[in-house]
Every structure is written in structure tokens, then in C-alpha cells.
Amino acid sequence: MLNYTLRRLLALIPVLFIVSIIVFMIIHLTPGNPAFLILGEDSSPEAVAQLEQQLGLDKPKVVQYFDWLRKIIVGDLGESIYSEEPVSQIIAERIGPTFSLMIVSMFLTLIIAIPTAIFIVWKRNTVLDPLFLSGSLLGTSIPEFWLALLLVLGLGVTIPIFPVAGYAPITDGLLGWLHHLLLPGIVLAAVEIGLIARMLRDSMLDSMNQDYTKTARGKGVKESTVLVKHVFSNALIPTTTVIGLTVAGLLGGTVIIETIFTIPGIGQLLIDSIHRRDYPVIQGVVLFIAIVYVIINLIVDLLYAFLDPRIRYD
Template structure:
């Protein structure tokens, strides 16, 4: 296991290098002059050129990229051209709201998705099964922004139970933190609940009539015990894969939801930085998101060996 983990960590380096090259080229090939945007339309050409020199934008693109990579290897993602703050610090400051939103959304996903899947397998071959399939398809198909607007109109405008937008840090009070995140977290969870529950249900149905489950029933084991002890555990591998991708997506920043609900997370930071042509922040955020994806995928692979003792990484 240790040897496999080290090998996977080393293999992440070329992946991150490719991501960094693509990110850098896309960002720097887009039109727009950050120096002009910072100084405004009334700035003189001399002032713009001086700021470009100060920010290093007057250098060739290849030199800028090599300087950026060299700084990354030192743990420095650069400074924002908009606020002059370290990019890494800006990302960490905005990562807290994204983590909060992810944790609450994941709580809703697990709380609703897993029991629903188990219950539909238990009541398989009844009217609940096609009803569940229809609801899961609807949940996956609903656009996030449309569902978010419905919830805001229903539970923040027509019936003012929750706030329309805003974010309160957890340190300022758990109830206020929860109060502001319930709607956006439920929107994110609603889209994923159907997918997670459907994957878990399909995995359980593949195991429900296997030889080992029939043997357990023949020994007099209760159906609920068979489902939880034998069927459920064997269906966790594909579900964990989908759940890992879901967590990575949530941690990477949910641009639409964070923007709609004015949550100062990674997604909103990326949008604001694009509007400002803040190259270092854009590059840093995208690289940070890519790192989250590869690390979560690594953790999911390592969890396979814990969930299924038959899997060994030699």
C-alpha cells in the first residue's frame, strides 16, 4: 500500500505540470490587459507600460511561465495584480466558505441518498422502484440555477424562512452559519442525491441475488441484515467512486451557486478574478482545483482496499 501511494503521488507531478501549461496558455491568450483594467481608461500609456513592467507582463510568455513554475516549486503562487495580496492566502481565505458548503451538501446527500437507495432495494419489485427511478432522473436533470431560483422564491421571498443570500462564518455562530447555507447546500445536494442513490441501488441489486446472499437467507438471516451486512458493503465501491467525484467538484467551487447566493468561496473568487483579468489568481485557483481532483481520486483509490479486503495494491 505504501509503495503504491508513493508511486501515485509521484505520478501526480506530470499531471499537474500539464494542467499548469494548459491553464497558463489559456489565461494568457485571452484578450484584455490587466494593467489597463487596474489603472482605468484615463491612464496614460506610460503608466500602463510601467505597471506591466512591475507585474512582469512585459516579458515573453515562455519566461513568464518558467518564472511562475519556479515560484510554485517554492510554494509561491504569486501576488494578485488587483489587490497585491499573496494568491495562496487569497485562495485559503475563500476556501473556508466552500468547505462549509461542501460539508453541509454532503450531509444532505448521505442523509437522503443512502437510506433512499436501501429502502428501494428492500421494496424492490413494487411501485416504489419505478417511482424512485423517475424521481432520480428528475433530480439529475434539474438545472441548479433554476432549482435555486425556485427555492429562493419559495422559502426566501414568498415564505421568508431563509435569507436570500449571504454567508456567515462558522466562528460567528453555528446557527447563523447553518441558517445561511441550508438553501444553497440543499440545491447542490438535490442534483447529486439522485445520482448517488441510483448508483448505490444498482450496485445493491447486482448483489441481492448472489449465491452468498441466498446462503445467508437459507440460514435464516433476516432480510434487513442481508441487505446491510452483505449487499450494502459490496455496493460501496462504485458508489464511492461517484461520491469522490462529487466531493471534488464541490470542493473545487460551485461557481453558479456561490455566485447566486453571494457566498465568497472558490467559485466566486474565480469569476471575480476572470472579470478583473487577475492572471495569478486565475492560474492559482485552477491549479488548486486540479490538485483537489487528483488528491481526492487518490484517496478514493486507497479507500477501495479498506472497503473491499480482496483489493490489494502490490
């Protein structure tokens, strides 16, 4: 297991290197000049050229990339063009709201998706099964921004149950923290519940006719016990893969949701930085998201050995 983990960690290096190249090219090949945006429309070409030189934007793109890469290797993501603060510090200040939103949405997803899937498998020969399939398809098809605006209008404006904007840190109180995150958490969870529940339901149905399930029934084990102890446990591996991808994908989903609900997290930071053409912050945030994504995938792979003792990485 240790050797496998080390090999996977080393394999992350070329992946992140390719990601850094793609991120840098996409950002620097898009129209827009940070120096011009900072100085304003009335700035002279001489002033813009002087600021570009100070920011290092007058250098060839290849030189700019390797300067940035050299800093990344030593753990320096650079400094923001606007605030002149270290990018790593800016990201660290925004991690809390984003991870809080991810925790709330993932908690809501799992407590709804898992019991629903088990119940549907139990009632698999009833009218509930096709209704569930239709509902799960509808849930995964709803655009997040549309659902967010609908819930803001319904539960934030028409019936003011939840705040429609802002964030309260957990240090100010658990209830206030949860009150601000519950509505955006519902939006993120609504899209993922159908996917995870559908995957778990399909995996459990595949396990229903396996030999170990038939043996358990032959021994007189109750159907509810068969579902939970035998079928559910063996259906966790493919479902865990989807859950891992969902957790990693939530970082991308927070970009839209944090903007709509004005949550000062990584997503809103990315949007604000794109508007300002703050290249170092954009590059740092996207690279941070990529690192989190590949680490979560590694953790999911390692979990397989704990979920199924037959799996070995030696």
C-alpha cells in the same frame, strides 16, 4: 500500501504539470489586459505599457509561464495584481466558506441518498422503483442555477425562511452557520442525490443474486439484514467512486452557487478574479482545485482496500 501511495503521489506531478500548462494557456490567450482594466479607459498607451512592464506582462508567454512555475515549485503562487496580497493567503481566507458549503451539501446528499437507495431495493418490485428512476433522472437534469434562483424566490423572498445572501462563520454560532448554508447546500445536494442513489441502487441489485446473498438467505437471515449487512456493504466500492467524484465536483459547483448566494468562498473568488483579469489568482485557484481533485481521487483509491479486504496494492 505505502509504496502504492508514494507511487500515486509521484504520478500527480506530471498531471499537475499538464494542468498548469493548460490553465496558463487558457487564461493568457483570452482577450483582456489587466493593466488596461486597472488604469481605466482614459489611460494612455504609455501608462498601460509601463504598468505591463511592472507586472511582467510584457515578457513572452513562455517566460511568464516558467517564472510562475518556478515560484510554484517553492510553494509561492504569486501575488494578486489588484490587492498585491499573496495568492496563497487569499485562497486560505476563502477556503472556510467553500469547505463548509461542501460539508453541508455532502451531508445532506448522503443522509438522503443512502437510505433512499436501500429502501428502493427493498421495494424493488413495486411501483416505487420506476418512480425513483424518474425522480433520480429529473434530479440530475435540473440546472443548479435555475434551482438556486427558484429556491431563493420561494424560500428566501416569498416565504423568508432562509437568508438569500451572505455567510456566517461557524465561530459565530453553529445555528447561524447552518442557517446561511442550508439553502445553497440543498441546491448542490439536489443534483447529486439522484446520481449517488441510482448508483447505489444499481450496485445493490447486482449483489442481490450473488452466491453470498443466496447463502445468507438459505441460512434464514432476515431480508433487511441481508440488504444492510451483505448487499449494501458489497455495493459500497462503486458507490464510493461516485461519492469521491461528487466531493471533488462540488468545488466546481460552488463557483455558481457561491456567486448566486454571495458566499465569500473559492468559487466567488474565481469569478471576481476572472472579471478583473487577475491572472495570478485565477491560476492559483484553478491549480488548487486540481490538487484537491486528484488528492480526493487518491483517497478514494486507498479506501477500496478498507472496504474490501480482498483488494491489495502490493
